[in-house]
Amino acid sequence: xxxxxxxxxxxxxxxxxxxxxxxxxxxxxxxxxSRIGRVYAARNGIIGVLREDLIDTRLEKPEAIRALRxxxxxxxxxxxxxxxxxxQDRAHYxxxxxxxxxxxxxxxxxxxxxxxxxxxxxxSQVAEALGHPxxxxxxxxxxxxxxALTDVCPGFGSVAKYVAVSTREASLDVLSMAxxxxxxxxxxxxxxxxxxxxxxxxxxxxxxxxxxxLILFPEVAFDEPRFLAAxxxxxxxxxxxxxxxxxGVRDAQGRFLAEAxxxxxxxxxxxxxxxxxxxxxxxxxxGYKYHWAVSDYLQRSARHIASKTDLDISxxxxxxxxxxxxxxxxxxxxxxxxxxxxxYRYEIVTAHLAEIANHERKLPPAYIREDGxxxxxxxxxxxxGLIQGEAYPPYINGLPDYxxxxxxxxxxxxxxxxx
Amino acid sequence: xxxxxxxxxxxxxxxxxxxxxxxxxxxxxxxxxSRIGRVYAARNGIIGVLREDLIDTRLEKPEAIRALRxxxxxxxxxxxxxxxxxxQDRAHYxxxxxxxxxxxxxxxxxxxxxxxxxxxxxxSQVAEALGHPxxxxxxxxxxxxxxALTDVCPGFGSVAKYVAVSTREASLDVLSMAxxxxxxxxxxxxxxxxxxxxxxxxxxxxxxxxxxxLILFPEVAFDEPRFLAAxxxxxxxxxxxxxxxxxGVRDAQGRFLAEAxxxxxxxxxxxxxxxxxxxxxxxxxxGYKYHWAVSDYLQRSARHIASKTDLDISxxxxxxxxxxxxxxxxxxxxxxxxxxxxxYRYEIVTAHLAEIANHERKLPPAYIREDGxxxxxxxxxxxxGLIQGEAYPPYINGLPDYxxxxxxxxxxxxxxxxx
Numbered sequence: 142x143x144x145x146x147x148x149x150x151x152x153x154x155x156x157x158x159x160x161x162x163x164x165x166x167x168x169x170x171x172x173x174x175s176r177i178g179r180v181y182a183a184r185n186g187i188i189g190v191l192r193e194d195l196i197d198t199r200l201e202k203p204e205a206i207r208a209l210r211x212x213x214x215x216x217x218x219x220x221x222x223x224x225x226x227x228x229q230d231r232a233h234y235x236x237x238x239x240x241x242x243x244x245x246x247x248x249x250x251x252x253x254x255x256x257x258x259x260x261x262x263x264x265s266q267v268a269e270a271l272g273h274p275x276x277x278x279x280x281x282x283x284x285x286x287x288x289a290l291t292d293v294c295p296g297f298g299s300v301a302k303y304v305a306v307s308t309r310e311a312s313l314d315v316l317s318m319a320x321x322x323x324x325x326x327x328x329x330x331x332x333x334x335x336x337x338x339x340x341x342x343x344x345x346x347x348x349x350x351x352x353x354x355l356i357l358f359p360e361v362a363f364d365e366p367r368f369l370a371a372x373x374x375x376x377x378x379x380x381x382x383x384x385x386x387x388x389g390v391r392d393a394q395g396r397f398l399a400e401a402x403x404x405x406x407x408x409x410x411x412x413x414x415x416x417x418x419x420x421x422x423x424x425x426x427x428g429y430k431y432h433w434a435v436s437d438y439l440q441r442s443a444r445h446i447a448s449k450t451d452l453d454i455s456x457x458x459x460x461x462x463x464x465x466x467x468x469x470x471x472x473x474x475x476x477x478x479x480x481x482x483x484x485y486r487y488e489i490v491t492a493h494l495a496e497i498a499n500h501e502r503k504l505p506p507a508y509i510r511e512d513g514x515x516x517x518x519x520x521x522x523x524x525x526g527l528i529q530g531e532a533y534p535p536y537i538n539g540l541p542d543y544x545x546x547x548x549x550x551x552x553x554x555x556x557x558x559x560x
Numbered sequence: 561x562x563x564x565x566x567x568x569x570x571x572x573x574x575x576x577x578x579x580x581x582x583x584x585x586x587x588x589x590x591x592x593x594s595r596i597g598r599v600y601a602a603r604n605g606i607i608g609v610l611r612e613d614l615i616d617t618r619l620e621k622p623e624a625i626r627a628l629r630x631x632x633x634x635x636x637x638x639x640x641x642x643x644x645x646x647x648q649d650r651a652h653y654x655x656x657x658x659x660x661x662x663x664x665x666x667x668x669x670x671x672x673x674x675x676x677x678x679x680x681x682x683x684s685q686v687a688e689a690l691g692h693p694x695x696x697x698x699x700x701x702x703x704x705x706x707x708a709l710t711d712v713c714p715g716f717g718s719v720a721k722y723v724a725v726s727t728r729e730a731s732l733d734v735l736s737m738a739x740x741x742x743x744x745x746x747x748x749x750x751x752x753x754x755x756x757x758x759x760x761x762x763x764x765x766x767x768x769x770x771x772x773x774l775i776l777f778p779e780v781a782f783d784e785p786r787f788l789a790a791x792x793x794x795x796x797x798x799x800x801x802x803x804x805x806x807x808g809v810r811d812a813q814g815r816f817l818a819e820a821x822x823x824x825x826x827x828x829x830x831x832x833x834x835x836x837x838x839x840x841x842x843x844x845x846x847g848y849k850y851h852w853a854v855s856d857y858l859q860r861s862a863r864h865i866a867s868k869t870d871l872d873i874s875x876x877x878x879x880x881x882x883x884x885x886x887x888x889x890x891x892x893x894x895x896x897x898x899x900x901x902x903x904y905r906y907e908i909v910t911a912h913l914a915e916i917a918n919h920e921r922k923l924p925p926a927y928i929r930e931d932g933x934x935x936x937x938x939x940x941x942x943x944x945g946l947i948q949g950e951a952y953p954p955y956i957n958g959l960p961d962y963x964x965x966x967x968x969x970x971x972x973x974x975x976x977x978x979x
Binding site: 314 | 604944947
């Protein structure tokens with residue numbers, strides 16, 4: 142019986158630090174040659190497992206694996222492909238186990254968010270039912286910061302830092318221009334369901350009157366007259382107004398703002414996002430000159446301004462996941478437990494995937510200011526520790542020296558499985 | 561007769577390094593206490609001069625002036641306020657001279673682009689005609705990189721670096737997602753008339769197939785069928801496609817793309833910019849899932865990822881402007897003369913404002929690839945040197961420690977001048 146191999150896969154939207162977790166998984170696994178055989182990665186997450194498209198990480202040099210620590214994106218490819226319930230997708234689950242069996246996978250590590258925790262959990266059950274001994278461990282990751290139990294999701298601290306830094310910088314720009322030009326600046330950030338990222342922009346200001354003057358959360362129904370009055374008041378008081386808007390902001394009827402008024406001349410929907418929609422409302426009602434930015438993928442791939450704290454956490458959960466696997470802990474996930482706010486201290490503890498899968502952590506109401514347009518002291522205490530420290534990548538010729546792996550495929554052993 | 565004072569003002573769109581020039585102007589002027597009296601700054605550029613709203617920089621501590629080196633935005637306020645011809649705006653020019661006379665301004669330094677060079681030039685003529693001895697010197701600045709004669713405009717190197725870094729990062733993200741999700745990513749960058757910034761995105765890739773796969777320049781009329789065919793070809797070849805689009809891209813009829821199809825359901829114009837318009841065309845014709853980002857002010861205020869080379873140039877032109885003023889050189893501007901490409905070496909030389917004002921430097925046709933969708937080796941040779949080196953600001957508590965000056969007003973001596 143050959144040594145059990147380890148299979149690592151990335152899932153869902155990638156982050157600035159998911160590759161750091163990958164790096165820690167592979168480096169840690171390589172430290173146990175008597176217990177772990179080969180370390181494989183699935184190409185494009187679970188899709189690669191279903192297709193039996195595995196990558197042999199042994200062919201990557203130690204320097205390349207180390208360089209994953211400072212490389213954004215998902216180095217092995219990620220996927221948006223959700224395995225549904227065991228009843229609905231039984232064949233898929235069985236195929237995954239079949240592929241793992243064929244390649245002697247004894248450890249399966251899935252790096253993702255809620256859905257991936259769910260998949261990993263179900264997989265551990267199917268593997269057991271099919272008599273293939275395989276330890277399944279989740280590795281947390283998501284910029285949405287919506288995983289239950291963990292103090293923070295790896296990847297969130299870096300997008301939080303990017304958004305706070307960008308808000309501070311752009312606000313200095315608007316402030317300089319406001320007397321004779323732009324008076325309102327709108328920055329749209331990610332967050333379809335929860336306002337964690339929008340809240341992080343609040344860190345840009347530290348005292349009354351500092352930007353951002355208004356934050357629009359998905360948790361607070363957009364009240365146009367109140368919003369416009371608040372913009373007017375900020376411009377009159379400070380000379381300008383910085384608005385940070387979450388892409389998931391909805392009106393009182395629950396419709397996304399981004400959908401509510403952005404058909405183009407030909408009737409196409411969703412040209413603009415919430416940012417341009419909000420900016421246009423300001424122009425139409427108040428006549429202020431505005432600018433808007435949508436940072437989109439830039440915010441979650443901005444490894445150049447990653448949080449050192451986030452990087453450390455991402456590395457630690459990767460290493461911890463391998464150790465949990467070696468300890469025979471099945472259907473678990475290493476998570477972060479906060480020990481103190483200032484300085485931010487934490488430890489890595491273990492949670493059961495059943496407690497994480499299909500739960501969603503919302504931004505607590507106590508983090509949203511009473512007027513609905515800002516963050517509270519409690520939010521600040523929670524968020525501040527997560528953006529501490531800089532972790533610059535190396536540069537060559539003026540640009541970050543990001544690694545691209547060889548990603549050579551492992552020889553297939555099974556027939557095709559059409560997806 | 562009191563010692564001549566120096567008046568410094570900022571004009572037009574600000575940059576990540578215009579304050580570095582301000583810092584160098586003030587620090588250099590402070591080194592000549594026997595020749596320069598007080599150093600004033602105009603609040604909000606020429607508007608502050610017209611209103612006699614001057615700032616006394618003596619009240620700012622040396623540490624604060626030094627911190628301007630790493631602070632984006634325009635620390636004294638900038639303006640979009642163009643003085644027209646001497647015939648049309650004679651009263652304004654005379655008012656400026658009157659204010660300068662009242663405050664013993666012997667040196668006027670105006671930090672801006674084309675329009676400011678023109679204003680500074682005219683002002684030197686009016687001052688002379690009105691018998692007020694005042695040396696007028698321009699300090700170059702503009703992210704548009706469109707000033708004549710100078711090798712590069714201070715501020716451009718930093719936005720170039722931001723755009724190249726962001727393109728590289730976001731492309732790694734798209735590459736990870738492309739198998740089952742986003743296949744096309746569109747990044748809109750600034751550049752209403754010239755494609756200098758869009759061209760800089762081309763630095764993100766170094767070999768065939770690297771992103772950005774397509775750049776849309778204002779210099780090349782948008783040809784929709786050719787563009788769509790190129791996107792399709794890139795996706796089929798590389799699995800994904802990164803498009804960088806200049807905000808100023810126009811169709812064959814000369815209409816901005818951003819205007820050409822972006823009325824919302826209520827008939828409001830210009831919700832979206834060129835980025836979302838292009839992305840929507842891709843979706844409609846090819847059905848690919850897309851994401852788009854508009855970096856807007858983020859790109860020109862991103863001091864956190866400024867080019868060290870750009871910072872050095874910005875400091876040098878600031879210091880040189882003061883020295884030119886002290887040498888009695890009137891109506892001139894310190895500019896950059898390139899000495900070599902690799903390594904990038906340059907010296908600061910002097911140009912007459914008459915040669916700079918009202919000229920615009922376009923992106924040379926030789927910098928645009930034959931197919932119109934990329935940059936040439938010549939462009940790369942030109943651009944590469946400008947993004948060399950990182951010049952990180954200091955951080956406190958996870959955020960850049962940017963300075964805000966006191967900006968105390970100088971006591972007025974003249975009656976109001978309604979604008």
